[in-house]
Amino acid sequence: MSPAGRPRAFVIEGVLEAAMRLFWEQGYEATSMAQLREATGLSSASLYGAFGSKQGLFERAVEHYMAGPGSVTDVIGDEALSPREAVARMLHRSIDMQTDTSHPRGCLVALSGTVRAPGDDEAAVRRTMAARRATDRARIRECVVRGVATGELAEETDVDGFTSMIHGFLLGVSTQVCDGAPARDLHAAADAALAAWHAPSARTAGT
Amino acid sequence: MSPAGRPRAFVIEGVLEAAMRLFWEQGYEATSMAQLREATGLSSASLYGAFGSKQGLFERAVEHYMAGPGSVTDVIGDEALSPREAVARMLHRSIDMQTDTSHPRGCLVALSGTVRAPGDDEAAVRRTMAARRATDRARIRECVVRGVATGELAEETDVDGFTSMIHGFLLGVSTQVCDGAPARDLHAAADAALAAWHAPSARTAGT
DNA sequence: TCTTTAAAGGAACGATCAGTCCAGTTTAGC
């Protein structure tokens, strides 16, 4: 069971936490192995031995992010909630997380790998992050579909359009947070985005 | 009047166009001077002589962008239009521009300088782009204020919140476009974002 | 035509990049 030889002297989780914060704050490209070495206290050999490459470390760091701060969006999969409530909670929790000053601003997934940079690993990173964003989008879409099914949303609702509106707003929040937008404006904005989505028990028109 | 000495043999506009496309496609950091030299056909000396630095060239390229493709958002300042119409046109035109395949995807301003990278010029680029985004935001806010004044928007509208909703969506469009979102979904999304904003002649409540 | 001025071409700068390799060290199993 236990692999023979000298066991590693560092805790993987701690390394991933430090790497995540660095990538989160500076992005994939702008973060150098030298910075990662300093932040983790490890040598090149240890890092490459454990993660294979910078890209490998990044992907593990993103997984660590998804299991940590990034997990706030998981509420959207809670089928015990009404679809509108699920989306609303997802947006507000994400805003709270992104504006939390105990870690870097914005969302690591929303901000990484948008622009197409040259180089093999850059392209791979871009694909990975685009895939993660596509997952988020699919989960929002599922809620919109449920919303139409439960009657919260009008039957003639453009599902993909409405999904793009919610997802677009969520993605834009990251940029706004990076630019210093106050949390309260963003919470109010989330409410405004959902204004067209009536609460399950709400009347169909008027106040 | 005419400066003595040998005149430059290249057209500034052409160089800016090439540089703009490169920065647009790859971002500031990922674009190297070697690529810029190749794309413009100029030598280091010519580029540095004309623009001073990579950062200087970038800022000129951004100005060139703002005067070209980026000018689609200028409709928002057209006071002859109703505030809602101005915002609607701005969103739809921006979506058309960003999905136009005759140039790189997305919006150069929305995608550049979000994450805080180390280095002096990186920080300067980030500040510059954040300022440009702040200008966009201010112009949207002005429309929202006008909307409340004209009665298109309810008097109790949270102005900053509503502004953040519109601006957040606009910023998020760039990421979606980079990920390959179809234009039609985004146009439908823009309509959905504006659903809460009744047309000027619309009734104040109900259908 | 001659002088002045600046653009153009291209080699070269130190710094930094991701990644590799080699001793040296420490542990698990026998």
Place this chain on the structure above:
DNA sequence: GCTAAACTGGACTGATCGTTCCTTTAAAGA
């Protein structure tokens, strides 16, 4: 205690980064 395995620290690689410098070339004003 011994052997084998794997981690550790640090020097090191070739490539590329943005930028500078120097020489050559060409056009404007006198």
